[in-house]
Amino acid sequence: MAQKRDRELTEQKILDAVSRIVLKEGIKKLGVNSIAREAGIDKVLIYRYFGGFAELFKVYIKKQDFFANLKEYLKVDLVNARPEEMAEAAKKIHLLHLNYARTNKEFQEVLLWELNNNDEITEFIANEREQIGNEITKIFKEKYKNTTFDLEVISSIITCAINHLVLRARHVDVYNGLDLQDEKSWRRFENTIEQILEIVQNTVVKN
Amino acid sequence: MAQKRDRELTEQKILDAVSRIVLKEGIKKLGVNSIAREAGIDKVLIYRYFGGFAELFKVYIKKQDFFANLKEYLKVDLVNARPEEMAEAAKKIHLLHLNYARTNKEFQEVLLWELNNNDEITEFIANEREQIGNEITKIFKEKYKNTTFDLEVISSIITCAINHLVLRARHVDVYNGLDLQDEKSWRRFENTIEQILEIVQNTVVKN
DNA sequence: CTTGTATGTAACCGAGCGGTGACTTATGTT
DNA sequence: AACATAAGTCACCGCTCGGTTACATACAAG
Numbered sequence: 001m002a003q004k005r006d007r008e009l010t011e012q013k014i015l016d017a018v019s020r021i022v023l024k025e026g027i028k029k030l031g032v033n034s035i036a037r038e039a040g041i042d043k044v045l046i047y048r049y050f051g052g053f054a055e056l057f058k059v060y061i062k063k064q065d066f067f068a069n070l071k072e073y074l075k076v077d078l079v080n081a082r083p084e085e086m087a088e089a090a091k092k093i094h095l096l097h098l099n100y101a102r103t104n105k106e107f108q109e110v111l112l113w114e115l116n117n118n119d120e121i122t123e124f125i126a127n128e129r130e131q132i133g134n135e136i137t138k139i140f141k142e143k144y145k146n147t148t149f150d151l152e153v154i155s156s157i158i159t160c161a162i163n164h165l166v167l168r169a170r171h172v173d174v175y176n177g178l179d180l181q182d183e184k185s186w187r188r189f190e191n192t193i194e195q196i197l198e199i200v201q202n203t204v205v206k207n
Numbered sequence: 208m209a210q211k212r213d214r215e216l217t218e219q220k221i222l223d224a225v226s227r228i229v230l231k232e233g234i235k236k237l238g239v240n241s242i243a244r245e246a247g248i249d250k251v252l253i254y255r256y257f258g259g260f261a262e263l264f265k266v267y268i269k270k271q272d273f274f275a276n277l278k279e280y281l282k283v284d285l286v287n288a289r290p291e292e293m294a295e296a297a298k299k300i301h302l303l304h305l306n307y308a309r310t311n312k313e314f315q316e317v318l319l320w321e322l323n324n325n326d327e328i329t330e331f332i333a334n335e336r337e338q339i340g341n342e343i344t345k346i347f348k349e350k351y352k353n354t355t356f357d358l359e360v361i362s363s364i365i366t367c368a369i370n371h372l373v374l375r376a377r378h379v380d381v382y383n384g385l386d387l388q389d390e391k392s393w394r395r396f397e398n399t400i401e402q403i404l405e406i407v408q409n410t411v412v413k414n
Numbered sequence: 415c416t417t418g419t420a421t422g423t424a425a426c427c428g429a430g431c432g433g434t435g436a437c438t439t440a441t442g443t444t
Numbered sequence: 445a446a447c448a449t450a451a452g453t454c455a456c457c458g459c460t461c462g463g464t465t466a467c468a469t470a471c472a473a474g
Contacts, residue, residue, distance in 0.1 A: 004421095004470090005420075005421045005422070005469090005470055005471070006421085007420080007421070010421085010422085028323070031460095031461070031462075032461085032462060032463080033460075033461065033462075041422080042422065042423060042424075043462085043463085044422085044423085044424095044463090044464080044465095045421080045422075047462095047463075047464085048420090048421085052462090052463085053462080112322055112323065114375075114378070114379075115319055115322070115374045115375065115377075115378070116235070116319065116323070117378070118377075118378040122378060122379075126378075126379050130381060130382075130383070130384070133383045133384065134383075134384055137383065137384055149399070149402070150395050150398065150399050152383055152384050152385055152395075153385070153395050153396055153398075153399040154399060155383060156368070156372070156382060156383040156385060156396075157364065157365070157368040157396070157399065157400075158364070158368075159383065160367065160368040160369075160371035160372045160375070160382075161363070161364040161365075161367040161368040161371070162367075163371050164367035164368070164370050164371035165363065165367045167322045168321075168322065168367070170322075170325075171321070171322070171324070171325040171329060171333075172321075172329075172333050174337060175337075175363060175367075176337070176340045176341075176344065176359055176362060176363040176366065177337070177340065177341055177344055177359050178359055178360070178363060188357050188359075188360050189360055189363075189364070191357065191360075192356070192357050192360040192361060192364065193364075195356070195357075196403065199406060211440085211451095212439090212440055212441065212450080212451045212452070213451085214450085214451070217451080217452085238430095238431070238432080239431085239432060239433080240430075240431065240432075248452080249452065249453060249454080250432085250433085251433090251434080251435095251452085251453085251454095252451080252452070254432095254433075254434085255450090255451085255452095259432090259433085260432080
């Protein structure tokens with residue numbers, strides 16, 4: 001009657017259960033009891049194998065590489081882009097971000113969880129985010145030397161707006177008159193983001 | 208030893224306790240036990256006077272009029288503004304919003320709580336917000352008839368960015384290279400918001 | 415074959431939660 | 445003065461939580 005003994009498998013079952021709960025019910029529903037229940041194992045194993053919930057959660061978070069595709073794109077396209085193409089590159093990055101945020105529920109959950117919590121794990125994620133953000137900003141600043149715009153602020157406004165709107169869209173149908181259930185509204189967002197970035201581009205050309 | 212009997216006073220003590228907890232520990236710490244403890248009354252009175260926690264919370268939320276100053280400004284200045292002054296009016300509104308969001312912790316708590324929950328109260332707040340937002344947008348659209356910009360989207364981007372950044376600043380010191388503890392960074396945000404709104408203004412003049 | 419250890423199982427603990435029932439007593443009405 | 449009502453007090457319930465202890469046993473090393 002006793003289960004086959006396989007620590008690796010059990011650890012995997014636990015981690016899978018974490019993912020499943022996050023997707024189905026959100027990070028806030030995570031707990032040592034709920035995870036054990038979902039994984040079909042005894043919670044004492046979470047303590048034995050991970051040290052406790054906090055450590056398990058840290059492992060889960062670190063396994064996710066939320067910025068993997070951004071990093072990939074960064075290395076391939078961005079560094080090679082000519083200054084005239086930077087608006088295109090910036091568009092691509094932000095639209096990538098928007099699409100990623102909208103479609104990846106785990107990302108949304110982490111985003112929301114970061115706003116609610118303040119511990120070493122949120123700090124870890126924030127640092128990771130900063131790192132990739134700084135890399136991108138650095139490239140842009142090099143190629144956009146004499147713009148009249150505040151590049152960090154522009155991209156911060158866009159990314160913040162995307163994040164907030166995506167989180168809002170989870171519970172609210174209409175924001176500021178925009179139907180968030182309608183793809184057309186999101187096209188409008190994309191278009192306006194592009195418009196703003198083109199204006200930035202133009203000021204560079206003029207100078 | 209028994210307390211003076213004064214239902215009104217007790218109800219006020221309860222509501223005050225709610226405010227105090229929200230300010231000190233956040234909305235998520237609200238509960239029938241914690242409120243009774245903070246108010247120095249027995250929790251059964253919460254059930255008797257308000258019907259339960261949900262109803263009490265609804266009373267608390269409805270008592271807050273988060274958009275009072277915006278509404279006030281709307282009626283006084285905005286409707287009388289000439290088209291050429293609309294950029295100034297828009298700046299004022301968004302800077303008012305930014306300042307309000309940054310300084311009012313109860314507002315931040317509600318904002319965050321809205322992102323986490325989805326019930327009739329969040330719906331109520333969302334509707335209230337929509338109402339004031341639509342009024343503003345309506346005025347702008349009337350006076351900015353032939354802009355090439357998507358006004359709802361522009362203002363949505365700005366308000367979303369403000370909200371998200373304010374919530375982030377609670378736990379994170381630096382965002383996208385910007386030191387959120389430094390007032391200078393916020394000035395840069397304000398300036399960029401103004402810059403964007405001026406561009407919108409200019410396209411109108413040109414047409 | 416024996417034995418130590420790691421794996422898995424199950425029962426238990428204290429604390430906090432939301433919620434209820436029973437009791438005392440102050441207060442205004444008659 | 446007698447009384448009904450409602451304000452306030454207290455003890456209790458069932459539940460879930462995070463965390464621990466005690467125990468049975470599969471398995472590999474000796």
